[in-house]
Amino acid sequence: MRNVLGIVAFxxxxxxxxxxxxxxxxxxxxxxxxxxxxxxxxSNMSNSGLSRIHVHVRKNPRSIINHLGGGRxxxxxxxxxxxxxxxxxxxxxxxxxxxxxxxxxNLNNIIEDKSEYVVISLGSVVSNxxxxxxxxxxxxxxxxxxxxxxxxxxxxxxxxxxxxxSLGKEKDVTKIDINHGIYKTRNISLETYVLSKxxxxxxxxxxxxxxxxxxxxxxxxxxxxxxxxxGFAYRGPVYIINSFKAYFDxxxxxxxxxxxxxxxxxxxxxxxxTNDSVPAKYSKDARVSHSLISNxxxxxGTVKNSVIGRGCIIEKDAVVENSVVLPGSYVGKNVHLNxxxxxxxxxxxxxxxxxxxxxxxxxxxxxxxx
Amino acid sequence: xxxxxxxxxxxxxxxxRLEALTKKVAKPAVYYGxxxxxxxxxxSNCANSGIxxxxxxxxxxxxxxxxxxxxGQKWGLxxxxxxxxxxxxxxxxxxxxxxxxxxxDAISQNIDFVDSVDPEYLLILSGDHIYKMNYDxxxxxxxxxxxxxxxxxxNVSLEEASRFGxxxxxxxxxIYEFEEKPKQPKSTLASMGIYIFNWKQLRKELxxxxxxxxxxxxxxxxxxxxYLNQGKKLYTYEFNGYWKDVGTLDSLWEANMDLLNxxxxxxxxxxxxxxYTEDLAILPHYVGKHGSVKxxxxxxxxxxxxxxxxxxxxxxxxxxxxAKVKDVVLMPGVxxxxxxxxxxxxxxxxxxxxxxxxxxxxxxxxxxxxxxxxKGDNK
Numbered sequence: 001m002r003n004v005l006g007i008v009a010f011x012x013x014x015x016x017x018x019x020x021x022x023x024x025x026x027x028x029x030x031x032x033x034x035x036x037x038x039x040x041x042x043s044n045m046s047n048s049g050l051s052r053i054h055v056h057v058r059k060n061p062r063s064i065i066n067h068l069g070g071g072r073x074x075x076x077x078x079x080x081x082x083x084x085x086x087x088x089x090x091x092x093x094x095x096x097x098x099x100x101x102x103x104x105x106n107l108n109n110i111i112e113d114k115s116e117y118v119v120i121s122l123g124s125v126v127s128n129x130x131x132x133x134x135x136x137x138x139x140x141x142x143x144x145x146x147x148x149x150x151x152x153x154x155x156x157x158x159x160x161x162x163x164x165x166s167l168g169k170e171k172d173v174t175k176i177d178i179n180h181g182i183y184k185t186r187n188i189s190l191e192t193y194v195l196s197k198x199x200x201x202x203x204x205x206x207x208x209x210x211x212x213x214x215x216x217x218x219x220x221x222x223x224x225x226x227x228x229x230x231g232f233a234y235r236g237p238v239y240i241i242n243s244f245k246a247y248f249d250x251x252x253x254x255x256x257x258x259x260x261x262x263x264x265x266x267x268x269x270x271x272x273x274t275n276d277s278v279p280a281k282y283s284k285d286a287r288v289s290h291s292l293i294s295n296x297x298x299x300x301g302t303v304k305n306s307v308i309g310r311g312c313i314i315e316k317d318a319v320v321e322n323s324v325v326l327p328g329s330y331v332g333k334n335v336h337l338n339x340x341x342x343x344x345x346x347x348x349x350x351x352x353x354x355x356x357x358x359x360x361x362x363x364x365x366x367x368x369x370x
Numbered sequence: 371x372x373x374x375x376x377x378x379x380x381x382x383x384x385x386x387r388l389e390a391l392t393k394k395v396a397k398p399a400v401y402y403g404x405x406x407x408x409x410x411x412x413x414s415n416c417a418n419s420g421i422x423x424x425x426x427x428x429x430x431x432x433x434x435x436x437x438x439x440x441x442g443q444k445w446g447l448x449x450x451x452x453x454x455x456x457x458x459x460x461x462x463x464x465x466x467x468x469x470x471x472x473x474x475d476a477i478s479q480n481i482d483f484v485d486s487v488d489p490e491y492l493l494i495l496s497g498d499h500i501y502k503m504n505y506d507x508x509x510x511x512x513x514x515x516x517x518x519x520x521x522x523x524x525n526v527s528l529e530e531a532s533r534f535g536x537x538x539x540x541x542x543x544x545i546y547e548f549e550e551k552p553k554q555p556k557s558t559l560a561s562m563g564i565y566i567f568n569w570k571q572l573r574k575e576l577x578x579x580x581x582x583x584x585x586x587x588x589x590x591x592x593x594x595x596x597y598l599n600q601g602k603k604l605y606t607y608e609f610n611g612y613w614k615d616v617g618t619l620d621s622l623w624e625a626n627m628d629l630l631n632x633x634x635x636x637x638x639x640x641x642x643x644x645x646y647t648e649d650l651a652i653l654p655h656y657v658g659k660h661g662s663v664k665x666x667x668x669x670x671x672x673x674x675x676x677x678x679x680x681x682x683x684x685x686x687x688x689x690x691x692x693a694k695v696k697d698v699v700l701m702p703g704v705x706x707x708x709x710x711x712x713x714x715x716x717x718x719x720x721x722x723x724x725x726x727x728x729x730x731x732x733x734x735x736x737x738x739x740x741x742x743x744x745k746g747d748n749k
Binding site for chain 2: 032073276280281286288296299
């Protein structure tokens with residue numbers, strides 16, 4: 001796979017996270033207690049044998065740079081390949097900060113790479129896709145562009161605002177649209193594209209000529225009439241993290257062991273940066289059921305249907321239900337949380353009852369004292 | 371922080387008292403504390419003390435240990451001028467040996483390796499102790515004393531003293547006598563098997579020792595007495611923290627249980643003195659709808675749907691519904707079947723205990739190691 005360049009893209013402007021994204025890009029969100037979302041596309045690329053990976057970050061790159069480092073945790077061979085991070089610079093306004101702008105600004109890096117093909121994958125998609133299979137099919141079929149999709153019959157509730165593909169008889173893509181949750185069945189685009197580097201560079205240049213507001217999906221959509229663009233059906237687990245709700249739901253769904261086992265396979269490991277934390281510690285008063293508990297956590301209270309991140313402390317007589325507690329947070333005595341996302345290193349002590357619902361999840365800001 | 375000291379970890383013990391745990395792996399590679407191996411402690415201490423080069427001397431089953439230690443990336447000892455090197459005995463023409471005949475001989479046979487690093491000081495460590503210690507502070511004391519050798523000591527009780535090598539020293543710490551397992555100890559300062567030597571001097575001593583047909587080539591029995599006979603300056607360095615020899619199943623079990631005791635002074639969670647180990651790409655652990663965990667330590671990717679109390683669980687352990695485990699150490703990948711009851715034992719890596727089996731005894735005097743699968747109908 002030495003002739004394929006992996007590109008981890010950032011999500012388009014339809015993402016909705018509110019304050020949570022103030023601190024870092026979606027790819028850098030803590031996920032399931034110890035991962036970051038970007039661990040998934042990068043591990044998938046590395047597991048698929050890609051050795052050169054470009055990660056494009058839209059804004060707030062500090063956290064992701066810190067997390068990715070040189071990429072060794074992903075088994076990327078730094079001698080034969082490597083991980084590079086690019087981020088949008090000097091844009092007057094966010095609306096000009098598109099994926100195409102980031103590719104265009106770094107076009108020389110892409111052109112200079114020896115690869116013949118590129119795989120573009122969204123940094124905010126959690127899956128265990130084998131890109132090798134997509135690339136093989138792409139080359140065998142002689143497509144101009146192959147786009148990966150997941151068929152969903154829950155499109156009314158899930159994958160809201162994700163892109164959809166309309167497919168013809170031969171899986172040829174006839175239209176790229178948005179899932180507004182009106183129809184039950186949709187082909188959800190993973191925004192994962194395989195194409196020759198030559199065509200990729202052409203499309204980036206063409207998009208720039210057309211409009212500085214264009215995203216890559218826009219230029220693909222515009223070229224559907226003349227290019228041979230086909231869908232590739234991915235059948236594995238997928239969680240597209242494009243909203244705060246989607247983030248919360250994915251965390252809670254993956255507490256279920258059978259769902260987690262589908263995503264985390266022995267022969268397809270998801271790598272992340274180690275923190276060398278100690279194993280989790282439970283006191284005599286701990287009561288935990290149906291929850292994921294990360295290393296370094298200290299559990300003295302009650303935890304139900306929740307994800308507890310690395311190094312969190314849940315004090316005696318605290319009750320954490322239906323919640324996601326990010327690494328390094330503190331939940332004090334007698335505090336009751338229900339349907340809450342507690343961002344990193346927050347301290348909840350004084351307010352004793354924080355209650356959301358499954359539709360209105362409460363968000364506690366990073367590092368805040370409540 | 372550079373201190374011109376390299377470390378050699380003596381990891382050659384066969385560890386036969388740990389029974390099947392050391393059948394396939396050398397003793398330093400034995401598991402401890404929910405995610406660590408014993409060797410992680412001396413090597414992490416080295417990494418945290420600013421020591422860049424660590425040699426690990428082993429003679430038994432060094433393949434796994436070699437793969438584990440090689441490179442040193444786990445402990446951050448993988449920069450251009452640092453590393454962890456596993457050194458099994460090599461057949462060398464001039465020696466004609468393929469075993470290490472004693473602790474001192476293990477160093478003697480690797481003089482060429484130490485020379486290639488060319489340190490000013492050599493730190494000798496033992497590979498089977500659990501403790502956190504700043505060797506750099508010990509080196510500072512060694513320099514302040516202008517010592518030829520410094521020996522770390524632990525103040526033990528008078529009853530225990532006859533089981534150790536005891537240092538008799540003046541009030542300023544200068545050692546005038548060494549007694550191996552004395553019947554009537556004159557002091558309670560026990561050697562921890564941690565020595566700092568000035569390399570050039572030790573090198574000469576080791577060459578003499580190699581040529582001495584009467585020597586047993588041991589630091590405690592030969593080198594230290596010889597230093598004292600020559601009137602060299604040997605000093606003690608007193609250590610006050612948690613220290614545990616984990617050479618037997620009982621002590622290995624106790625050392626694990628110590629982690630559940632809030633009184634224990636061993637803090638593995640100190641961000642300034644982390645104990646580094648292998649990182650596995652596995653999920654946080656899952657406690658199921660019927661699960662209950664009390665006063666225990668649990669590592670990643672365990673699945674607990676039964677009752678766990680007063681126990682240490684390594685990674686990827688399964689405790690099924692209605693199973694009960696108490697006072698146990700479950701090593702990686704152990705599976706406890708539905709309704710099984712497991713009490714006060716160590717279960718070796720990967721062992722499966724079938725449904726409804728009853729294993730172990732709360733009143734057992736000695737800790738039993740369960741190293742083979744326990745099949746059903748064992749009520």
